[in-house]
Every structure is written in structure tokens, then in C-alpha cells.
Amino acid sequence: xxxxxxxxxxxxxxxxxxxxxxxxxxxxxxxxxxxxxxxxxxxxxxxxxxxxxxxxxxxxxxxxxxxxxxxxxxxxxxxxxxxxxxxxxxxxxxxxxxxxxxxxxxxxxxxxxxxxxxxxxxxxxxxxxxxxxxxxxxxxxxxxxxxxxxxxxxxxxxxxxxxxxxxxxxxxxxxxxxxxxxxxxxxxxxxxxxxxxxxxxxxxxxxxxxxxxxxxxxxxxxxxxxxxxxxxxxxxxxxxxxxxxxxxxxxxxxxxxxxxxxxxxxxxxxxxxxxxxxxxxxxxxxxxxxxxxxxxxxxxxxxxxxxxxxxxxxxxxxxxxxxxxxxxxxxxxxxxxxxxxxxxxxxxxxxxxxxxxxxxxxxxxxxxxxxxxxxxxxxxxxxxxxxxxxxxxxxxxxxxxxxxxxxxxxxxxxxxxxxxxxxxxxxxxxxxxxxxxxxxxxx
Amino acid sequence: xxxxxxxxxxxxxxxxxxxxxxxxxxxxxxxxxxxxxxxxxxxxxxxxxxxxxxxxxxxxxxxxxxxxxxxxxxxxxxxxxxxxxxxxxxxxxxxxxxxxxxxxxxxxxxxxxxxxxxxxxxxxxxxxxxxxxxxxxxxxxxxxxxxxxxxxxxxxxxxxxxxxxxxxxxxxxxxxxxxxxxxxxxxxxxxxxxxxxxxxxxxxxxxxxxxxxxxxxxxxxxxxxxxxxxxxxxxxxxxxxxxxxxxxxxxxxxxxxxxxxxxxxxxxxxxxxxxxxxxxxxxxxxxxxxxxxxxxxxxxxxxxxxxxxxxxxxxxxxxxxxxxxxxxxxxxxxxxxxxxxxxxxxxxxxxxxxxxxxxxxxxxxxxxxxxxxxxxxxxxxxxxxxxxxxxxxxxxxxxxxxxxxxxxxxxxxxxxxxxxxxxxxxxxxxxxxxxxxxxxxxx
Numbered sequence: 001x002x003x004x005x006x007x008x009x010x011x012x013x014x015x016x017x018x019x020x021x022x023x024x025x026x027x028x029x030x031x032x033x034x035x036x037x038x039x040x041x042x043x044x045x046x047x048x049x050x051x052x053x054x055x056x057x058x059x060x061x062x063x064x065x066x067x068x069x070x071x072x073x074x075x076x077x078x079x080x081x082x083x084x085x086x087x088x089x090x091x092x093x094x095x096x097x098x099x100x101x102x103x104x105x106x107x108x109x110x111x112x113x114x115x116x117x118x119x120x121x122x123x124x125x126x127x128x129x130x131x132x133x134x135x136x137x138x139x140x141x142x143x144x145x146x147x148x149x150x151x152x153x154x155x156x157x158x159x160x161x162x163x164x165x166x167x168x169x170x171x172x173x174x175x176x177x178x179x180x181x182x183x184x185x186x187x188x189x190x191x192x193x194x195x196x197x198x199x200x201x202x203x204x205x206x207x208x209x210x211x212x213x214x215x216x217x218x219x220x221x222x223x224x225x226x227x228x229x230x231x232x233x234x235x236x237x238x239x240x241x242x243x244x245x246x247x248x249x250x251x252x253x254x255x256x257x258x259x260x261x262x263x264x265x266x267x268x269x270x271x272x273x274x275x276x277x278x279x280x281x282x283x284x285x286x287x288x289x290x291x292x293x294x295x296x297x298x299x300x301x302x303x304x305x306x307x308x309x310x311x312x313x314x315x316x317x318x319x320x321x322x323x324x325x326x327x328x329x330x331x332x333x334x335x336x337x338x339x340x341x342x343x344x345x346x347x348x349x350x351x352x353x354x355x356x357x358x359x360x361x362x363x364x365x366x367x368x369x370x371x372x373x374x375x376x377x378x379x380x381x382x383x384x385x386x387x388x389x390x391x392x393x394x395x396x397x398x399x400x401x402x403x404x405x406x407x408x409x410x411x412x413x414x415x416x417x418x419x420x421x422x423x424x425x426x427x428x429x430x431x432x433x434x435x436x437x438x439x440x441x442x443x
Numbered sequence: 444x445x446x447x448x449x450x451x452x453x454x455x456x457x458x459x460x461x462x463x464x465x466x467x468x469x470x471x472x473x474x475x476x477x478x479x480x481x482x483x484x485x486x487x488x489x490x491x492x493x494x495x496x497x498x499x500x501x502x503x504x505x506x507x508x509x510x511x512x513x514x515x516x517x518x519x520x521x522x523x524x525x526x527x528x529x530x531x532x533x534x535x536x537x538x539x540x541x542x543x544x545x546x547x548x549x550x551x552x553x554x555x556x557x558x559x560x561x562x563x564x565x566x567x568x569x570x571x572x573x574x575x576x577x578x579x580x581x582x583x584x585x586x587x588x589x590x591x592x593x594x595x596x597x598x599x600x601x602x603x604x605x606x607x608x609x610x611x612x613x614x615x616x617x618x619x620x621x622x623x624x625x626x627x628x629x630x631x632x633x634x635x636x637x638x639x640x641x642x643x644x645x646x647x648x649x650x651x652x653x654x655x656x657x658x659x660x661x662x663x664x665x666x667x668x669x670x671x672x673x674x675x676x677x678x679x680x681x682x683x684x685x686x687x688x689x690x691x692x693x694x695x696x697x698x699x700x701x702x703x704x705x706x707x708x709x710x711x712x713x714x715x716x717x718x719x720x721x722x723x724x725x726x727x728x729x730x731x732x733x734x735x736x737x738x739x740x741x742x743x744x745x746x747x748x749x750x751x752x753x754x755x756x757x758x759x760x761x762x763x764x765x766x767x768x769x770x771x772x773x774x775x776x777x778x779x780x781x782x783x784x785x786x787x788x789x790x791x792x793x794x795x796x797x798x799x800x801x802x803x804x805x806x807x808x809x810x811x812x813x814x815x816x817x818x819x820x821x822x823x824x825x826x827x828x829x830x831x832x833x834x835x836x837x838x839x840x841x842x843x844x845x846x847x848x849x850x851x852x853x854x855x856x857x858x859x860x861x862x863x864x865x866x867x868x869x870x871x872x873x874x875x876x877x878x879x880x881x882x883x884x885x886x
Contacts, residue, residue: 023883331863393834401841411847417737418839419765427740437466
């Protein structure tokens with residue numbers, strides 16, 4: 001298979017796309033053009049400020065491109081020309097393509113709050129110089145307010161407090177992480193963060209950020225003031241679709257570049273992946289707001305395989321999350337109970353609780369709580385949540401695999417798993433199996 | 444559904460069976476009869492000697508039975524009467540049943556080596572008093588020889604060396620764990636154990652155990668002597684089938700009680716599960732030598748659900764293993780390369796290597812190596828091996844889920860997984876996905 005493929009954007013989705021093209025079509029000429037000199041590991045950004053120590057310790061090496069035969073150009077694409085099959089760049093280049101993959105990513109939302117433009121108010125930008133500036137200012141900060149209690153907000157809070165400053169998280173919903181997890185897990189995370197000194201204010205709206213040039217305090221809707229010498233806005237992202245929109249590509253309901261099940265846009269020979277592309281829910285097919293690096297890489301692997309032949313379908317976005325704050329790891333895949341309820345799904349829940357080692361005297365023991373959610377009629381697993389030790393990271397992927405490969409409650413109840421005293425729960429108490437068994441009683 | 448169910452045997456398979464009966468048929472009278480006063484966590488036995496400190500710290504609580512409405516009788520069953528639907532016990536009881544589940548387990552093999560009956564030569568028996576004796580003698584032991592480099596042998600070696608004695612493992616095969624893992628992982632484990640001071644002698648046969656009443660040394664086939672004041676025989680187990688055999692039940696090729704896909708024996712209303720039952724390989728259907736607590740629990744959950752109605756099928760034994768010795772965790776599910784070769788399967792291998800955190804500067808980082816094995820014609824995953832950090836424990840279960848729920852290489856290449864810097868590999872480098880993608884090149 002011959003031809004040239006141009007990938008625009010160098011973060012997770014762009015890299016995965018470019019590498020996938022070379023794996024599937026080794027003879028293709030693949031060029032990746034990105035505007036950043038250096039690319040950050042997106043999920044690693046919060047860890048720059050405590051654990052990792054500097055943005056330079058959180059880079060994706062370019063070797064992953066060059067070793068796979070992808071040519072890298074650092075330049076900013078300024079326009080797309082579909083009829084001429086070329087893009088123009090800020091550096092004066094015209095880059096031709098047979099197939100184009102857009103992976104232009106997203107940028108942080110800036111809420112329409114007065115004072116959001118004050119000095120020492122930051123968003124979470126994937127930009128080395130900008131993050132260095134945050135780090136520099138953090139050294140003198142004594143009181144930081146983080147607006148937004150999602151994953152990034154809480155991870156930043158946990159890392160910032162390690163540097164010794166007082167951190168307050170302000171979240172408008174009744175709980176942090178409430179868009180993803182059910183209440184029980186949200187509460188657990190809030191408790192753990194509170195224990196290590198982070199102040200959490202939920203159901204709380206910000207009216208303004210105040211100060212004389214520099215931020216000095218955050219004014220809440222209830223009239224309270226939170227003193228602050230630094231504010232982080234972590235309320236979400238919006239897809240970068242300006243280029244695509246100007247070139248006439250169809251935009252989806254959720255604001256991403258519309259794509260079909262093969263990651264093709266409304267324009268022949270043009271694909272889109274990652275944060276800039278519209279997502280569709282795996283269960284309903286409805287446009288989904290989820291944007292994750294792991295979704296971007298999966299989409300990149302689909303688009304890359306499809307550029308010259310349609311080889312892979314996107315079966316829809318499941319959403320698999322995990323994080324660790326303070327000493328607690330939590331994770332989920334697919335639907336939560338509240339999500340299933342709001343979609344009107346007829347579902348059944350199974351819960352199991354044990355510890356992540358066996359017997360309980362083994363070192364590293366932590367509670368292990370699992371909730372699994374099944375469709376009532378078919379018994380198909382549609383979601384799961386898990387807490388609290390580090391094994392959550394891969395345990396949530398066991399759940400993700402079960403969802404993706406169609407496991408039913410009755411099959412999970414006889415799941416053949418590996419167990420070991422130093423690594424997992426006991427075979428008698430293995431919580432995925434027991435949660436499935438207990439759910440079956442309600443079918 | 445009414446009726447009485449008698450379960451004979453109180454380890455993993457028996458407990459899982461009894462609990463499953465109560466879950467599926469809450470009105471059934473379920474009695475579990477076992478000869479042991481106390482039941483040990485089978486996989487925890489090696490850890491008694493170092494990490495856990497005593498057999499009492501490695502018990503399965505009886506609460507799991509009583510809380511689930513199972514009646515417990517401690518007594519030894521001495522004969523089975525199928526026509527009278529009753530069993531007799533050493534304590535003079537006659538216990539009636541409508542349905543009988545045999546979970547009589549296995550016992551350690553004693554090799555026909557001269558001197559195996561000397562004092563301070565032990566097997567690995569699931570018996571509190573016996574294990575206490577080992578622990579007592581270990582206090583004075585300076586040089587221990589462990590015969591058999593399987594999981595139990597190596598785990599014992601690792602724990603014994605923590606108490607300060609010199610440990611030598613003698614293994615007849617070219618590598619330790621060689622019946623399960625491919626050479627690369629076996630070597631890794633051997634290296635790590637060697638580093639912490641355990642001596643490993645592979646391709647080495649024992650001719651005799653020598654001493655005057657008490658063991659003093661082990662004589663090898665090559666004439667070498669290994670000084671030893673304690674010897675552990677860890678060469679495997681054989682199923683306890685005497686009761687079943689006397690009662691006329693059919694015995695399988697591998698020496699276990701023959702069972703069908705519903706865990707039914709050759710006798711109506713009699714089921715068998717766990718180490719005493721014959722196993723059948725998931726891929727070939729051929730009798731399998733595998734015996735694991737995790738298999739026993741899965742079989743128990745099948746038999747328990749089937750006692751009054753056939754509800755669950757045993758799709759065959761996959762074999763999912765994990766262990767941690769020294770600081771290295773290794774795991775596997777399904778077929779190794781050598782196994783696939785010896786069965787004559789037309790297969791394709793994909794390998795990927797990364798680290799279990801991202802970026803690489805995150806704490807707790809360890810190498811992560813994955814090998815996946817697929818059937819060439821269908822792309823179905825049939826096996827996987829993984830090393831080296833603690834996340835191996837659940838990562839091997841992701842592989843196990845993929846095998847059990849029918850994932851193909853092309854589906855695994857676009858697996859939607861959750862990733863997090865503190866918990867997993869990066870989404871770009873997630874090794875299951877990359878191993879699948881690289882395997883696809885060879886289809």
C-alpha cells in the first residue's frame with residue numbers, strides 16, 4: 001500500500017495514529033507536524049509539581065516517532081486545503097498528503113468568571129514553558145485555590161499540598177469526581193484528601209476572582225472569601241476544531257469534529273482522532289463528552305489502520321478511569337449507577353468487598369471494594385467501580401476487558417482468575433466474581 | 444428448590460461449592476463435612492514461615508460458611524453409599540444427602556527417593572500442626588534443601604531465606620517453573636532468587652536423602668552432596684480419590700475423579716470439584732494436570748449452581764498463575780509458547796516491553812514485559828505471560844478475561860484501557876495493546 005499520510009498534532013492521538021499507519025502500511029510516507037517543541041505526557045502534568053519535580057521529567061520522547069519511521073516537523077498548521085490535498089503552516093511550508101489525520105487536541109476551558117485574567121491565575125495547559133511558570137510561582141504560594149474537583153483538579157491539589165502550601169478545591173457539584181463516580185467513591189476520595197490537609201468545598205460556586213493585578217482571594221457565591229495567592233482553573237477542556245471548522249468539516253453536537261465508526265470525518269480522505277474528535281457512547285451511540293489520552297490512543301490505532309483500507313471499527317467510547325490521590329486509588333469503567341439511571345437503563349447491581357491480599361496479614365493489604373452493573377435482560381456487564389489499593393489500576397482493566405469482550409454476569413461468576421497472597425484478593429473472595437454472583441440473585 | 448446437599452471437604456473447592464449452593468438455592472439444606480479443625484489458605488502456606496509468622500495467621504475463617512447458612516461438621520468421611528444416599532464418618536455419623544459434592548482435595552507427592560522418611564524431611568501439607576512443626580525445626584535449621592522448583596518450592600525458598608538460613612533449590616527440569624513459563628521468565632525468577640542468596644540447581648536429580656535418623660545431606664545424581672539439616676519435598680500433589688474410587692466412581696486419565704462439563708461424576712447426583720476432580724484443558728479438551736485453588740473455586744461455583752438444575756458449564760481449565768519472589772512478580776494465563784508448540788498449534792507471538800508507571804520517573808516504576816500468543820487462523824488470544832512489578836497480579840487477569848471472553852488480536856489492539864501515571868503503563872505503551880499490534884504483523 002503506497003501513499004503519503006500527514007498527521008496534524010503530536011500528543012497521544014497523533015502519535016498513536018502515525019505509529020499505527022507505519023505498522024499497517026510500512027511503505028507509506030508518514031509525516032507528523034506539531035507546533036510544540038516538546039510534548040508532555042498529558043496525564044502526568046499534575047505530577048510535575050510534586051512527584052516528578054519538573055516538566056522536563058514528563059515528556060514523551062520523539063524516539064517513538066523516529067524509531068517507527070515517522071518524519072517529524074515542528075511547525076504550526078494554519079490552514080487545510082482538501083481539494084489541493086495540502087496544508088499550510090506558519091513557517092511557510094506547504095505539506096501535501098494523500099490521507100490526513102487531524103489530532104489537534106483540546107485546550108483548557110476558561111470559565112466566564114470576573115478576574116480569571118489576573119496574574120497567578122492559571123489553567124492546565126500542555127505547554128512546558130507555561131507549566132514551568134506555574135511551578136516557579138508555586139514556590140512562593142502559600143494558599144492555592146483550585147476551581148474544579150475533577151481528576152486533574154484533585155491530582156493537582158494532592159501534589160500541591162505536598163509542597164507545603166494550603167490547598168482548597170472548589171467544586172460546583174455535590175461531590176468531586178461526581179461526573180464519573182457514584183457517591184460512595186467520591187466521598188472516599190474527598191475524605192482521604194481532607195485527611196492530608198486539602199480543604200474541599202463542594203456544591204460551591206465561584207462568583208469572582210479578586211485582587212489588584214495579582215490574585216488575592218476567591219469570592220464564592222455565598223459571599224465567603226477564600227484567600228489565595230494562586231488559582232488553578234481545572235474545569236475541563238474544549239476540542240480544538242478551529243482549523244477543521246474553517247475548512248468546512250462537519251462539527252458534532254458535543255463540539256468535536258464529527259467522525260464515523262472508522263474515524264473518517266465528513267471529508268473524504270480526512271480522519272480525526274483524540275480530544276478534537278467527537279466521541280460516541282458505546283452503549284447508546286449518543287455523543288459523549290469524554291476526553292482521555294487512553295481514548296485518543298485507541299482512536300489513533302483505529303484511524304491509522306483505516307487510512308488506506310477500512311480495517312477497524314470504533315465500537316464507541318467506554319470511558320475507563322483510574323487515579324490515586326493521597327493513599328487511595330479509585331477506578332471505573334463504563335457506566336456508574338447514576339449514569340445508568342439517567343439513561344433509563346434496566347440494570348442490576350452487585351457489590352463485593354474484601355482486601356487486595358490474602359490472608360489479610362500480608363504486607364500492602366488495602367480494602368478492595370467492587371461495584372458491577374449489568375443490563376437486566378441480557379446480563380451484559382456495562383460498568384464497574386473499584387477502590388482502594390494500587391491494584392485498582394489493572395483491576396479496572398479487567399472490568400474494561402469484560403465489558404468490551406461481552407462478558408455476562410453468569411460468565412463472570414465463574415471467571416478463572418489468577419490469585420496470589422502477595423498480589424491479589426483470595427480466590428474465594430475475588431470481588432469481581434462475588435459481585436457478579438450477588439447481582440445474579442436479582443435477575 | 445428443596446433438598447439437602449452434602450459437601451465433603453472444606454478447602455477452597457468445598458467452601459465455594461457450599462456457598463454457591465446457598466446462593467442459587469437458598470432453601471436447600473447445605474452441610475459441609477471436613478476432617479480439619481482449621482482450614483489453611485492454600486496459597487498462603489509458604490508465607491507462614493517468613494511474612495505471616497505462623498499458621499494461625501493463614502486460616503480461612505469459618506464465618507464464610509456460617510454467614511452463608513452452611514452447616515459445618517468436623518469429622519472424617521470414611522465411606523460413600525450412593526444407593527442409600529448417605530456417607531459414614533469416623534465419628535460414627537451417617538449423613539444423608541440428596542446431592543453430594545466431593546471436594547476431597549489433594550496431598551503432596553512423596554518421591555521414591557531413599558531417605559525421604561528421615562527426620563526433618565517434610566512435604567508441604569495443609570495441616571496446621573504439621574506446618575508448626577516445620578516452623579519449629581526451621582528455627583534451628585542452617586541449611587535447607589528444597590526439592591522441586593515449582594511455585595511452592597520457590598516461594599518457600601524465598602521465605603526461608605528471609606529467616607537467615609542458606610537455601611538450595613534442586614529442580615530436575617532445565618529451569619524452575621519450566622512447566623508453566625517460557626524460558627525467559629524462568630530465568631528472570633532464577634536470577635532474582637540467586638541475587639537474594641538462594642542457590643538454584645537446575646537439570647539436577649536427587650539420588651538420595653542421607654543422614655543418621657535426621658537428614659544430614661542430599662546426594663545428587665552427579666555425586667555431589669548438599670549439606671542439609673532440613674529438606675522440603677515440593678514436587679507436586681496427587682488427587683485424593685480413595686473414597687471415590689472405593690465407591691466405584693470413574694477415575695480420569697490424570698488420576699482425578701472424572702467429571703463432565705457440569706462437574707457431574709459418573710454417578711447420578713454426585714459432583715466433584717477442585718484438586719480431587721479431573722481437569723480438562725480449555726483449548727484441546729484433553730485432561731490437564733493443573734491444580735490450583737483458583738480453579739477449585741471456579742469449579743465449586745459451577746457445581747454449586749448445578750446441583751438441582753444444570754445452570755453452568757465448565758468451559759475447561761485455562762490456568763492462570765501469578766507469584767512474587769524476591770522483588771519480581773510474574774504471571775501467566777493460558778498457553779506458553781512451548782506449550783503451544785508441543786500441542787502443534789499454529790500460533791503467532793507478540794511481545795512488548797515498557798514500564799508499569801508513566802513517565803518513567805514515577806515512584807514504584809518496574810519493567811513491564813508482556814508476551815501474547817494468538818491462534819493464527821482466528822486471531823484468538825490463547826495465552827500471555829507478564830513480568831515484573833506488582834501490577835502483574837491483576838494484569839494477568841486482564842489477559843485471562845481476554846482469553847475467556849474471546850478477544851481477538853485485532854480487538855486487543857484497540858482495547859480501551861484505563862491508564863494513570865501512578866498505577867499503569869502509558870496509553871501509548873500499554874503492553875497488551877502493543878503486543879497485539881505487533882503480533883498482527885505476522886498474521
